[in-house]
Amino acid sequence: MTAPDPSHIMQVASGYGVSRALLSAVGLGLYTRLAEGSMTLDEIMRDFGLLRRPTMDFLDLLVSAELLGREGDGEGARYHNTETTAAFLDRNKPAYIGGIIELWDKRNYRFWADITEACRTGKAQNETKSAGKPFFETLYAEPARLEAFMDAMNGSSINNFEKFARVFPFERYRTLTDIGGADALLSRLVAAAHPHIRCTSFDLPVVTEIATRKITAAGLAKRIEAVAGDFFSDPLPSADVITMGMILHDWNLGRKKLLVKKAYDALPPGGAFVAIEALIDDARRTNTFGLFLSLNMLIEFGDAFDFTGSEFIAWCREAGFSGFEVIPLVGPSSAAIAYK
Amino acid sequence: MTAPDPSHIMQVASGYGVSRALLSAVGLGLYTRLAEGSMTLDEIMRDFGLLRRPTMDFLDLLVSAELLGREGDGEGARYHNTETTAAFLDRNKPAYIGGIIELWDKRNYRFWADITEACRTGKAQNETKSAGKPFFETLYAEPARLEAFMDAMNGSSINNFEKFARVFPFERYRTLTDIGGADALLSRLVAAAHPHIRCTSFDLPVVTEIATRKITAAGLAKRIEAVAGDFFSDPLPSADVITMGMILHDWNLGRKKLLVKKAYDALPPGGAFVAIEALIDDARRTNTFGLFLSLNMLIEFGDAFDFTGSEFIAWCREAGFSGFEVIPLVGPSSAAIAYK
Numbered sequence A, B: 001m002t003a004p005d006p007s008h009i010m011q012v013a014s015g016y017g018v019s020r021a022l023l024s025a026v027g028l029g030l031y032t033r034l035a036e037g038s039m040t041l042d043e044i045m046r047d048f049g050l051l052r053r054p055t056m057d058f059l060d061l062l063v064s065a066e067l068l069g070r071e072g073d074g075e076g077a078r079y080h081n082t083e084t085t086a087a088f089l090d091r092n093k094p095a096y097i098g099g100i101i102e103l104w105d106k107r108n109y110r111f112w113a114d115i116t117e118a119c120r121t122g123k124a125q126n127e128t129k130s131a132g133k134p135f136f137e138t139l140y141a142e143p144a145r146l147e148a149f150m151d152a153m154n155g156s157s158i159n160n161f162e163k164f165a166r167v168f169p170f171e172r173y174r175t176l177t178d179i180g181g182a183d184a185l186l187s188r189l190v191a192a193a194h195p196h197i198r199c200t201s202f203d204l205p206v207v208t209e210i211a212t213r214k215i216t217a218a219g220l221a222k223r224i225e226a227v228a229g230d231f232f233s234d235p236l237p238s239a240d241v242i243t244m245g246m247i248l249h250d251w252n253l254g255r256k257k258l259l260v261k262k263a264y265d266a267l268p269p270g271g272a273f274v275a276i277e278a279l280i281d282d283a284r285r286t287n288t289f290g291l292f293l294s295l296n297m298l299i300e301f302g303d304a305f306d307f308t309g310s311e312f313i314a315w316c317r318e319a320g321f322s323g324f325e326v327i328p329l330v331g332p333s334s335a336a337i338a339y340k
Helices: A008-011 A015-028 A030-034 A041-048 A052-064 A083-088 A098-121 A134-140 A143-167 A185-193 A205-217 A253-266 A288-302 A309-319 B007-013 B017-029 B030-034 B040-046 B052-064 B083-088 B097-120 B135-140 B143-167 B185-193 B205-217 B254-265 B288-301 B308-317
Strands: A070-071 A077-079 A175-179 A197-202 A224-228 A242-247 A270-276 A323-328 A334-339 B067-070 B078-080 B176-178 B198-203 B224-228 B242-245 B272-276 B323-328 B335-340
Touching: A008 A015, A008 A143, A008 B083, A015 A030, A015 A052, A015 A098, A015 B007, A015 B017, A015 B097, A015 B288, A030 A041, A030 A070, A030 A083, A030 A309, A030 B272, A041 A052, A052 B097, A077 A175, A083 B007, A098 A143, A098 A288, A098 B007, A098 B017, A098 B052, A098 B097, A134 A143, A143 A185, A143 A205, A143 A242, A143 A270, A143 B017, A175 A253, A175 B308, A185 A205, A185 A224, A197 A205, A205 A224, A224 A270, A242 A253, A253 A270, A270 B017, A288 B007, A288 B017, A288 B052, A309 A334, A334 B176, B007 B017, B007 B143, B007 B272, B017 B030, B017 B040, B030 B040, B030 B083, B040 B052, B052 B067, B097 B288, B135 B143, B135 B198, B143 B185, B143 B205, B143 B242, B143 B272, B176 B185, B185 B198, B185 B205, B185 B224, B205 B224, B254 B272, B254 B308, B308 B323, B308 B335
Parallel strands: A175 A197, A175 A242, A197 A224, A242 A270, B176 B198, B176 B242, B198 B224, B242 B272
Antiparallel strands: A070 A077, A270 A334, A323 A334, B067 B078, B272 B335, B323 B335
């Protein structure tokens, strides 16, 4: 029998520091800059306006966490991207996942300071605490901010949408409507992979303007239409497949059930409703990221939450759906599917 | 060749959430309460005044990170301590390490939101930003706060001090002075383990009052004296061994060197100066915790920092010391020793 060891506790307890340093490095654009070539400590200090001792500790902390490479020790050592940071944290790479991390750097890390209060009150702990405006309202008021948000969401969704386009049996269907389609990323990926599919990307007018631009740029204007509407107050455009990518988790239980019901109403018999989310495992024991996202929804919206496949199936069954399936996508994400 | 995988990046980037949840759980006293017996979700909600959905996510996030046990799934499931959380996160256990975690819950997590600013300005990012009072000054103004702080520090030091008392060759020496001795924890452990050693625990008057009480309670008043003084303005009480536990890292380079010089002056030829710290590895590649603590010193004091064994040896050599040794203690901590 070995004596209990506090190292796991201390590693997680102090883990906010390593996490915070990574958010800062992404927020500063360090990895994007390092994609141009390795840099000495002096060069990094000069380029980013940082002081020596803090910067040494900041960079070497990332080295120790395998989130930065360093050739040599001491004076003259050169910092460089790792294979992984080069692939995913350079803003100029297609696989950039740093958008969501930039948001966490600017916003969410700070809001999580009040997680205990959120668990006590069920109230959002973001900008709405002081300014009083709901998150999406603030977002839609500023086009540049909105596009940055969509880029951030796309960075965390693109790998899942690509896999979904590849593994879902699209040969059985002819039309798809993506609800809350943002800049039509999911529609563009599905239409590009399946020439027989016609897509509708449904979102608010301020968003469909951006979507139309991106659809045209991709040469897909003949097979994807960006349709403006409000998914709560308008009926959903009918299609053989209705998708919602990271939409359901933004809302409370009543609104989730309303969206499920509206998807049911917009589908023909045999149609499929697909929710792409970081589904929490049914036993709620393994998907740390899904549980983290759920608390992030608490922080952002107060009554919103992520959910398990079982919960999704129960809501869909209640709405009238009769067949169910969960397809694992990338990492902690899945496609939960209900057939009408 | 395998394709690069973003999961390590995403795990660290979202790691602030898991870390924050652990700080909250320790701050709430959840683990101490669970030491009395396992609890259902309803019981935890009622005892801590928390709401259902946030609390489910909060607790199951800790389950997924192996920082909480749960027997059963769904309704009626009972949450309980793991072997490790029972040993180290129950306030009533001697090995409690939660004191420092409580400080991080109340203070440091929030301050780290401004780590980028700290790296730019070299300025502390704690209460001093608004109130203007240095950390230790605020601390000493309130006895209850001071004792809580000492308890917190003791929780992270006790295992190191115990190992130091065991592995250091005390048979060669007769007297020890512990500089910044707080409530005399190190002196009490050394005196208890080595009946031939006489100790002096040196700290500010407000602190030695508390130390004297604890020394008397331990029945060690004949062999430990708590001496009041300021380690910058007063000479250090002479002894064969001078120790400083987590003292040097609180200060800037000039003050560190001054303390090293004062230790040299207070030792006889052959005497030993011992700094117990989370020494950063010389290559600055592996001791993540030491680098984290160093940035924590930046956050607290602006110009303070943790250091490597090589740095310690260089400062000691400059002060006149001639022999050096580093003894690993527990986890990321070491005793750096300089012989006069």
